[in-house]
Amino acid sequence: MQQLLKLPSGTIPYTLKISAKRRTIGLRIDDHGLTVHIPKRIHWPHVEQLLLEKSAWIIEKLSERENRPEPVTWQDGTTLFYLGEPIVLSLRQDARNRQPVLDGESLVVAQPDITNTAVIQRKVSQWFAKHAIEDFRRRVELLAAKLGVPMPSVFLSNAKTRWGSCNSRGEIRLHWRLIQAPPHIIQYVVAHELAHLKEMNHSPKFWAWVEKLCPEYAKSRNELKAMSADLHLV
Ligand SMILES: [Zn+2]
Structure with a gap:
């Protein structure tokens, strides 16, 4: 009733x-x-x-x-985020299955069946991952030089709960979904993982290295926490 x-x-x-x-x-x-x-x-x-x-x-x-974020719908016109900027998913029917192409603010995905959202999601995720590794490596290279450490190996991760990690072999892993975040957020995560090459803990000494690479790290860290759920929607 x-x-x-x-x-x-x-x-x-x-x-x-x-x-x-x-x-x-x-x-x-x-x-x-x-x-x-x-x-x-x-x-x-x-x-x-x-x-x-x-x-x-x-x-x-x-x-x-x-106010709970809605899951991504993978339809024509859906807004996605790339480096913190909105890009619009543009679906085009095409006889061939094509790789996504960023055309201005449109991410064009062309394929025979534009209602096949599983394929769209997979192609867009792969597109993000491809751009993520290029972007992350460049940032790691710049900040490693600033820190005075040799360029570490960089890999993409798909971890559920962490945005980055650094192991004792000096390998850095960064979550591919971070490529959706604004550059200063990515910069913070890169600075954080690189600082672990100096200090394998979260001591005040560690945070001093982070601050050296990323002076506004505290603000970025809070922003990242606030947007984490949204970044996981794609
Ligand atoms: Zn850490």
Whole structure:
């Protein structure tokens, strides 16, 4: 049963479900919005009172759901990010399966079946990875010279929880998805991993090396944390 919860700040529609087996009132927020489960025998003002008491929580949970980033749709016109700048996915029907081409602000993907989103996603990811390794190597080379260390081996990673890593053999791994981020963010991750060639820990000495390579590292680090979920959508 559809109902309206009237609050001073506006009204919230919700679904009311009455259950003979229930003894308590239950609130649930999911993709269908708010659902209120109530026992069969209950004094209605009691329900209204509880909803009013819980209204701040309800509003907060509903807005969290609304602001959750949507997964990428892989359709013509979808906006992607490359080095922090928006690029628009442009799908073109073509007899041949072609590699993506960046034409101005459009990433043109041509293939026989433009509804095959799995193929589009794979091709775009490969395009990002190809540009990522070139971009990352150039940055590592510049910052390694600044740090006075030999150029380390650089590899791409697809790790779930970290943007970069550096092992005891001095190899650096950087996540290919970072290529979507603005250059100063990539610069911070590169500086961080390179600084591990000097200090294999996160001591004040380590952060001093990071700061030497990337003076605004603290700001970039926070920005990266805030955008991490979005970078993982592609
Ligand atoms: Zn580290």
